[in-house]
Amino acid sequence: MKRTVLLFAATLLMTTLATAQDYGQAYTLKIWDNATAPHSNGIDTPKTGVEIHRVGNTSEAILYIFPADKAKATGQAVVICPGGGYAKLAMDHEGYEMAQWLAANGITGAVLEYRMPNGHPEVPLEDAERALRIMMGLEAGATGYTADKVGIMGFSAGGHLAAMASTMAAxxxxxxxxxxxxIADEDGRRHQGTFCNLTSRDRSAEIMERYSLQNRVTEQTPPxxxxxxxxxxxxxxxxSMAYYLALKEHGIKASMHVYPIGGHGWGFQIGRAHV
Known part of the structure; x- marks a missing residue:
């Protein structure tokens, strides 16, 4: 009986370790879930799309950490926020693959699987802010992987989250x-699905202005x-133009690169026409 229990425990441990290495990360950290975070998104059903790296229905925040190549380490880390319209997360080409490239070039990449807002805009923001604090070493959880200089990267709706962290986080x-x-919840600019998922389809003009992030830029917004x-x-x-102009109006260093072709959602895809 004791041998059976030991075998079961060993199998469970091996399974856990294997799962933690599925994407090539060195460390996986569960930040919190709806029960332990300051706010809940109200989702209580399993997440979807894990097998195709299009993860949805997320109700816990997880960091997948890819440490910098020690021979090239720059002392920097980046929290990476994949996109997906605040309905799902493109975890591969807007997450793991980018983190691998950063790590190979001396920058620790920490891919954030954040909770979907489900109409609760404070939820992904508090996930991103805590991820930043963990990678800065201001909160426990990532000893050995923290950095002196921690930035944030985001794609599409993940870019909105990265800009929220840059303008609204403490x-x-x-x-x-x-x-x-x-960036902007305004006629002619908005991506409707993103803002319906972030707040609601029937959001007020005040809410639209609040989460149009060019309106939130201040002198404390990072480059x-x-x-x-x-x-x-x-x-x-x-x-992008609205955010760039707001940064310049407040004296913040910024640069913008507009490729003539490439469409949307290219992420880390070498060989696309924009490269």
Whole structure:
């Protein structure tokens, strides 16, 4: 009986370790879930799409950490927020693959599987802020992987989250890297699905203004680099332009790179026309 229990425990441990290495990360950290976080998103059913790296219905926040190559380490880390319209997360080409590239170039990549807002906009923001604090060493959980300079990176709706952390969080990143970000909840600019999922379809004008992040830029907003395609039909380039102009109006260092073609959602995909 004792031998059976030991075998079961060993099998369970091996399974856990194997699962933790599925994406090539060195460390996996559960930040919190709906029961332990300050706010809940109200989701109480299992997450979906894990097998195809399009994760949805998330109700717990998880960090997948890819440490910097020690021979090239720069002392920097980046929290990476995949996109997906606040309905799902493109965890591969907007997450793990980017983290692997950063790590190979001396920057620790920490991919954040954040909780879907489900109409609770404070939820993904508190996930991103705590991830930043953990990677900064201000909260426990990532000993040996923290960095002196921690930035944030986001793609599409993840870019909106990265910009929220840069403008609305109490603890802000050192810099932000925004790929084709959603920014403005305004006619002619908005990505409707993103804001319906973040707040609600029947949101007020006050809420729309609050989460149009060009309105939240201040002198304390960190520097940013924005990368996008001019032919993006999902998230108009006017989103990035609005954020870039707001940064410049407040004296914040920023640069914007607009590729003539490439569309939306390219992430880390070498060989696309924009590269």
């Amino acid at each position: 603890t802000k990143p050192a810099f932000s890297v925004l790929f084709y970000p959603v 940013a680099i924005l990368l996008l395609s001019d032919d993006d039909r999902s998230v108009p380039s006017a989103n």
